[in-house]
Amino acid sequence: MIREGTLNIVILCLLVAVPAYAYVMNEPFTITLATRAVIFALAGVGLNLALGQGGLVSFGHAAYFGMGGYAMGILASHAQNYDPIFDGAFLIEGTNSMPVIWVVAVVSSALLALLIGALSLRTSGVYFIMVTLAFGQMFYYFAISWPAYGGEDGLSIYVRNQFPGLNTLDPIQFFGICFAILCLVLLFVDRLNKSPFGLALNGAHQNEERARTVGINVYKLRLVAFVISGAITGLAGALFADLNRFVSPTMFSWAISGEIMIFIILGGVARLFGPVVGAAVYILLEHFLGGLSDYWFIYLGAILLGMVLFAKGGIIGKLAKKETHHGG
């Protein structure tokens, strides 16, 4: 077994090496695949904060993924059509600036997570799973029945949004943006996990009553974690929409929630780089097994079953020993 820190560095290097090689070999499709993996990893890192650290099995994280996607779609489509979003007492216009879109995606997803979390965290266990799933599906059906933004057909954005000083239409540059965001978020989540907040969240996951008797407000703690988790997943949604230049109600569907959860289970629950490995392996399986058969999900199911039965720590857990955060 190797040290988890060393393994994480190897994973980051691989994540850079693959698109760099593809760039040299002039294979933009491979760069796009790597970008997809990075964006899915970001969504997984978001869910992993709630699920891995907090023990909150949310089956409705697609709601935040979709919210981020639609935040991008709505802002960009209005900018594209030179049509203000709101023209009344004051004017709200669309934008094709990525940083502005990210801020809107993060804030709207965080607010949605605050609303859903405030209600769903009053339940636990299977009820929590069902309530989060119900919220996710609610937004899925709402998006389907919202003709102003494409309804069931979704919304196309013809030109990728802009980032100052970069050509976002160049696959390698867009990958660079997504990878930089993933690294920043990983750094942030790592610091958070090592902070008293993260440790208390982990402690409350293990023993809620014990946490309360040391003065931890478990509900508030979980709500904050849930909101941060939703905001990160929302940011991933905005990037995913920009990658595809398309948003549709599918981004809200329970299948997306399930996929994000699969990344975490594959890579390793509560491991910082678990969702990164999980998302990369998932994309690889989707690409290679998907080329062999339309029923590639059967193979994926078998792999997942094997993981759950024989490798509870996921791929990271099989390769690296869990490290404690502090040496005192």
Next chain:
Amino acid sequence: MSLLSLKGVTAHYGASQALFGVNLEIAEGSVVALMGRNGMGKSTTIKVICRLLKNPMGQVTFAGQDLAGLPAHRAARMGLGLVPEGRRCFTNLSVYENLYASARPGAWDFDKVHALFPRLKERSTQLAGSLSGGEQQMLAIGRALMTNPRLLILDEATEGLAPVVRQEIWAAIATLKQSGDLSILVVDKTLSELRRIADRVVILERGKSVWDGAMTDLDADVRDRHLGI
């Protein structure tokens, strides 16, 4: 004035009544032993004090404030530090992380906890789940102290530990008493050790406080009648 006061406290687990009228007073800086045979309501009384049991009846005041309706974390922040039965550390966290996650501002910090239990410093990076029973107990006490409590509640702190380790724990409790900064409520069955540290004893029988007096007044007759020892 009492730091903690329980008057006529009753409590239920669903339809089953566990406490039928518990009275308990703990003065600032004193050590009180809560005694009784198994199943007499000692742990339930502690749950009531720490607000871990829903809707107990009667009056519970701490530092002059009624604890009714207060959530457990608020009670803990007021200065109730619990060392629960069975230790229950956060096993996935290291020793350092267990202490760090519980730390609140006050006199008790890493240095003071490490001075009381030097072994916790040696085991700083080790996962709590991999510690011996005695070390886990030290960690549970250290973690409660890191919350900077005014009242430390020890529920069966030495149960199931080797005699040598028990001595270490009792010595630490005696040191805490000598410091005079803390009030201590201790639940234990080891009378010989309790004699050395407790100022007063409250005995529970069938969910009711039946004897309350100075440790020196706990004679053979009382012991035989209420404790069976």
